[in-house]
Structures are given as C-alpha cells and as structure tokens.
Amino acid sequence: MTDHSDVVVIGGGQSGLAAAYHLRRLGVDCVVLDEQATPGGAWQHTWDSLRLFSPAAFSSLPGRLMPPQPGETYPDAAHVVSYLADYEKRYAFAVRRGVRVEGVHRDGPHLRVETDSGAWRARAVISATGSWTRPFLPAVPGRPDYAGRQLHTVRYRGPAEFAGQHVVVVGGGNSGAQIAADLAYDTELTWVTQRPPRYLADDIDGRALFDAATARRRALDEGRTDTGGVASLGDIVAVPPVREARDAGLLTARPMFTRLTRRGAEWADGTTAEADAVIWCTGFRPALSHLAPLGLRGPRGHIPTTGTRAVGEPRLHLLGYGDWTGPASATLIGVGRPAREAARAIAADLQAGA
Known part of the structure; x- marks a missing residue:
C-alpha cells in the first residue's frame, strides 16, 4: 500500500518540526515520518547535564518561544524535549512515529519514500534526519x-x-x-x-554564534571576504x-x-x-543513507545544495545538517530561516506544477 502527501518530511526533531510549521502556514499538505517513538528528536538521548548555549528565549523554533527553565539561564536537554513535545502538540502536525525510512527513490513526477511500514509518494521531500545517529570515531593508532x-x-x-x-x-x-x-x-x-x-568570552553565547554564522553566509553569498564565522570567535x-x-x-x-x-x-x-x-567527543556525520538511491553524494559525504535544495534533485531539500544547508541550521534558533526558505520554494514549485 502506498500513501500520498504533497510533502514528506523525514525526521521529527527540531528541523522537521520547523519545516512542518512553515509548510502549514503556506497551506501545504505534509506528513512527518519519525523513527523515534516519542517527541524530542536527539535531545531525548543526550547526557543529563547538557546545557544549551543560549537562554531559552534565544533557542526557540518559529511561532513559539521556548519558556524559561526555572532557576536556569541555559536550559537543559530535558527542558528542550518538553518544549519540542509541546510544540508538536500545539500545532497538531501529522507525525507518524516509529517509522524508519529506508530509501528515497525517483518515481516519475514523484519521489517515493520507502519505509519499514509501507511507502509514500510525494511531490517534494525534506530530509531533516540530522547527525546524531552517525557518530564519528577517528582512526587513532591502537x-x-x-x-x-x-x-x-x-x-x-x-x-x-x-x-x-x-x-x-x-x-x-x-x-x-x-x-x-x-x-x-x-x-x-x-x-x-x-x-x-x-x-569564547564569558558574555558570549549562542546568540552571537548565530549572528556570526549568518554574517559569514551573507558575506560568502555576496562574494565578500570570508569573515570566519563562528570559528573566528572560539x-x-x-x-x-x-x-x-x-x-x-x-x-x-x-x-x-x-x-x-x-x-x-x-x-x-x-x-x-x-x-x-x-x-x-569527536563529532558526527550527516545521516543521509536513506538518500543513497538518488545518487547525489558529493565531497565529504555532503550532497551539493543551493540553499536547502539538492542540486541533483530539485524536489529534495536538506535541512538542519550544518552551515551547508543554512547558517547555523543545526541549532534551534538557526533552523527557522532555512526551514522557511525551503517551505516557500516547495510551495512555489507545487503551485507551478499544479
């Protein structure tokens, strides 16, 4: 059996929810397929003492401010999980849980998303699977x-x-x-x-990091000197x-x-x-194995994009994997803007196709 949706969003963490929010605002039908059994994305699997880099008000997804955590300037992971669960519930997104996406394939005018519980046909796909499931271990001798x-x-x-x-x-x-x-x-x-x-200086937090990443992307897009972005600060x-x-x-x-x-x-x-x-504590790589059937992989495992759109498959958008899919797009505060751009591009494509 094959289900249908204008847009399939793969991944129900912060990036997938931001995409669903902007698609909803534009009146675009979408379904979110998430492998996790409960809301919260990767945040529900982190260590107990993890802290955000920014205060709650500067760690919010579009449309709803994160409330402050009592007694904490920088919220912990459990607070983020509660916020994401509330965000998902507030907007009543169509989230299908416990669904593992196995591959995305071209299927004529559609993209076919094969999962462990059936297939979906969509006119566009947003991949928002992040990197938490692909930890990187260096090849150290011994x-x-x-x-x-x-x-x-x-x-x-x-x-x-x-x-x-x-x-x-x-x-x-x-x-x-x-x-x-x-x-x-x-x-x-x-x-x-x-x-x-x-x-970084003790008075600098994630707000400054987001501003630095945004300024760097703007400079590169305009052909100006690379500012160094976040790396220039520490x-x-x-x-x-x-x-x-x-x-x-x-x-x-x-x-x-x-x-x-x-x-x-x-x-x-x-x-x-x-x-x-x-x-x-050696970082992660993008979790993109589900996109292998499309044959889009480029240098360092990245898929070449223009903004969020895959160069080799314009019906596919990638969201939340790092600066190559939008300045600071792997952060709560940073993902809103590229999610909005992806949603607008998809809505325009759907309207033109209709």
Missing part, C-alpha cells in the same frame, strides 16, 4: 587494541558510572568541554584536544558548569595523544596516561 571502555558522546549519560576511574575525554569543542567539566570532580580526568581550548561556549570547572583549575587540556595502548594513551614524547575509559 584504538582496536585498547582494553578499556570506549564510548562516543552519544553513549555518555553522566559521571556516576565513572566515579573513581581514570577517564580520557577526547575533543576540544562544546561537547568535550561540557563532558570534561562533568567528570572533573569525581574522576582522574585527562582532557585532550587537537589544539589548545579556545573559550570553539567553546563557557556555560556555567564549564566556567566553574575551568576557573577551579580542573580543565587543563593536554595535546592529542599519538596512539592508544592496551592500558591507556601514549604521547609522542613517550609519556602515558592510564585510562579505564576513553570518551570520544
């Missing part, structure tokens, strides 16, 4: 031989299970800094980074737990080790550190 526990950011939940252990945290971005700060009090922590940690937002651990002298980073041994890490100068566990 990693297969290391006898301790290895886990990526996606498997970290909190410091209790590591209390009293030697733990190596790898990564100099926000995840690495937040997890290192989380572990700094109850473990023997070794924090390693590719380059010395670059903290790598780490000093949210309160990070700031407290840093100011207490508990966040001293070492350079990246050259290899793992059976018992821990070893540096080029021969120094070593024992490790009961290594936590890889």
